[in-house]
Amino acid sequence: MLQLNVKNETSRLRAVILGTAINNGPTPKIEEAYDPKSLEHIKAGTYPVEADMVKEMEAFNQVFQKYDVQVYRPEIIENYNQIFSRDIGFVIDDIFIKANILPDRERELEAIQYVIDQIDPNKVVRPPDNVHIEGGDVMPWNDYIFIGTYKGSDYKDYITARTNMDGVNFIKELFPNKIVKEFDLVKSKIEPRDNALHLDCCFQPVGTNKGIIYKSGFREEADYMFLVNLFGKENLFHIEREEMYHMNSNVFSIAPDVVVSEKNFTRLNTWLREQGFTVEEIPYAEIAKQEGLLRCSTLPLIRD
Structure with a gap:
């Protein structure tokens, strides 16, 4: 049996599901x-090709x-994008929560059933149908669970709005002993530089007390200020609009000192590096063209 344990984003990683770019489809x-x-x-003709993405994931x-x-x-599904395993599920403490993802991505869950x-x-939970929640929006942080959402009344019109308030309330009920804090994110269907697809995009x-943040990704300044007050402004690395577009906040921690x-x-x-981290640099710019990066490609199962 797998003894799941994920209490935060940075403790030493022991087991993870990493997506795959093999047989990615046209x-x-x-x-x-x-x-x-x-x-x-897609429009520019610069959409990434499978061979490059396989290399990056390797x-x-x-x-x-x-x-x-x-x-x-x-498991490989023929002609199918299975890179972003973070979307399809996530672990908080010792519970595996299956995401209610866009319906045509349901097969991605079946492909990791052998792990489940x-x-x-x-310890495996499937939320009711009205609950929309994706792993990229959910961040356990010790006593806290941070969740990205979109509170606009036009939620249903946005394919980029992935987690709703029903999702937030579902997590609150599942983890009554945690402080669940939701963040209202900026969404755009047309301009990727103004679209925080998930919380981990901004x-x-x-480490143990630092963070990467994009102020303009939050619809409410109060949500941004909550994180500034919690972490301390001097501990936050502020990224700019173009860096957000290239997904600078979507790195992945293997340990408190390894990113x-x-x-x-x-x-x-x-x-x-100035803050004392070991930085493992890899090429991931092709995969980034699909508005997902390192954190999006992983589903951590066990951290110490």
Whole structure:
């Protein structure tokens, strides 16, 4: 049996599901795009090709091997995008929560069923249909659970609005002993530079008391200020609009002092090293074209 344990974003990682880019399928048609960034690259003819994405994910896998992390990969579905395992489920404490994702992505859950079968069935939860929640919006942080949402009345019109208030309330009921704090995110169907697809597109903790943040990703300044007050302004690395677009906040922590980052994130990686982090740089710029990066590709199962 897998003894799940995830209490925060940065404790030493022991087991993870890493997505796969193998048999990724053809470039989507314009009307099939799930997000504005993919749409931009489909239109420009710069959408990533499978061979490049497989290489990038293998580089990520090699870092996990280096740190002796147990890595599970989804079973391959033919002609299908299975890169972003964070969307389909997440672990808080010792509970695996299956996400209610866009209906045509249901098969991605089936592809990791062999992992779910190794978990105590009493610890696997599927929310009711009205609950929308995706792993990219959910961040356990010790006593807190941070959740990205969208409170606009036009929620249903936004394919980029992935977690609703029903999702927030579901987590509150499931974890009554935690402080659940939701953040209202800026969404755009057409401009990827103004679209926080998930909370991890505009905020992510690193280490034990630091974080990466994009102020303009929050619809309410009070939500941004909550994080500034909690972490301390001097502990937050503020990214700019173009850095948010390239997904600088979507790095991934293997340990409190080890961060996997994209090799082009020069300003961020310099700051991380100045703060004493070991930065494992890998190429991930092709996968980033689909508005997802390192955190999006992972589903942590066990952290110390």
